Amino acid sequence: MKLQRLLAVSLALVIVLPLVNGVVFAHHSRAHYGQEESTTKGVVVEYKWRNPHVFVVWEAKDQAGKATQWVGEMASVTSMIADGMTKDSLKPGEQIIVVAFPSKNPGSTEALIKKISKADGTIVVDNSRAGAAIRQP
Amino acid sequence: MRNRIIVSFVVLAGLAFSSLSFAQNNANQERAFGRDSTESQPTKELVPGPGWKTCPRCTNNKQLAAAYAQYKVEGHPFNPKDLSGVWGNNGMELDVKNVPPFTPEGEKMFEATKSDIPSTNAKDGMLICDPIGYPRAFAYNYGMEFVMLPDRVLQFFEWGHTWRTIWTDGRKLPEDPPQQRWLGYAVGRWEGDTFVVEGNGYDERSWISEDRRNRIRGFAHSDQLKTTERYHRTSYGSLEAEMTVSDPKVFTKPWTTKGKIELRPNAELWEYFCVPSESDEYNKRLIDAARDSKK
DSSP states (O other): OHHHHHHHHHHHHHHHHHHHHOTTOOSSOOTTBOSOOEEEEEEEEEEEOOSSOOEEEEEEEOTTOOEEEEEEEOOOHHHHHHTTOOTTSOOTTOEEEEEEEEBSSTTOOEEEEEEEEETTSOEEEEOGGGGGTOOOO | OHHHHHHHHHHHHHHHHHHTTTTSSOTTSTTTTSBOOOTTSOSSOOOSSTTOOBOGGGOBHHHHHHHHHHTTOTTOOOOTTOOOEEEOSSOOOOOGGGOOOBOHHHHHHHHHTOOSSTTSOTTOGGGGTOOOOTTHHHHSOSOEEEEEOSSEEEEEETBTTEEEEEEOSSOOOOSSOSSOBSSOEEEEEEETTEEEEEEEOBOTTSEEEEOTTTSSOEEEOOTTOEEEEEEEEEETTEEEEEEEEEOTTTBSSOEEEEEEEEBOTTBOOOOBOOOHHHHHHHIIIIIHHHHHHTO
């Protein structure tokens, strides 16, 4: 129980403190993304290795079989290189598991990417800082 | 296993703490401009091929630490009057904790930059690829390189893949610049081991910087903007930098920022162009979505 409390406090520090300060963003704000993490499985529709921010479009189906296309925002090309991604990291048709922070706006299908894995477990990118919204574009 | 998870989160919390001030006034922090390390980040740099180097912003802190050892940066001999090299990866953020009071006109100019949506600085010319200009390129540049020549110092910027010329041939700043420039006019001189750069003639469409306190405004300036920069190479790998912004139409007193810029021995400038077609697509797919959904 004590350990769980420590875990919760640590997580809160990671998430809340940078949001309070806000000076660490470089140019595009990410204030519209929520703090609630969402994990979806889907298929890559589009992978844009482009500036100002790399993004991926993937299609995920809910339990009723309804398909939704999500747009997942990352950072600039050079920042994503520092995180281990390349222009060849994702290809249309690939199955992926995405951990992201969806927009707070109702009905929105945009999300801030935290982690992308492939079906075989290969990690494409894992940037815990995304959850704290402290990443630089 | 549980303990390892907890330790990981505690470490992350520490990173969050440290990140609160890393972008400004960080002379006492090591690798202050690096990209924080995470477990999944590669230890090997991405380079185009043998003999080529990575880009300033392509480097994470694990790689930067290895590069400092590889290039023997610590204790490396240096000439304090030679600023050559690739420096930083994000510019030096202005000291937004000490913004001087605005004049009444400056207050109006600042408020006029306020975004019409809360999630981003929608009036920022950067979104439509206007040049970021100077001194914003000091505060935000993705890495820069000084090249020393006999009569001038060239300062290349990764952001925009552009440069400015700092004339050191003895000329003075123009008293009444015939044409405002995004990067202004700049002249430099040595005061001991400190390279002093003065600039004026900045295009009023640029911002001094975006306001990183809340991301929804920018620091506008007038035609009276003048800048004074001081660079002092205190070691092979470290450049103390100071930027003073003076604009009597906007601020009641000068605004000074001090900090440190680190050498990127493993990097060379690549290119970061703001490409209108790319930005247009980004704006439509991600910025406009935020705009529409606030209604």
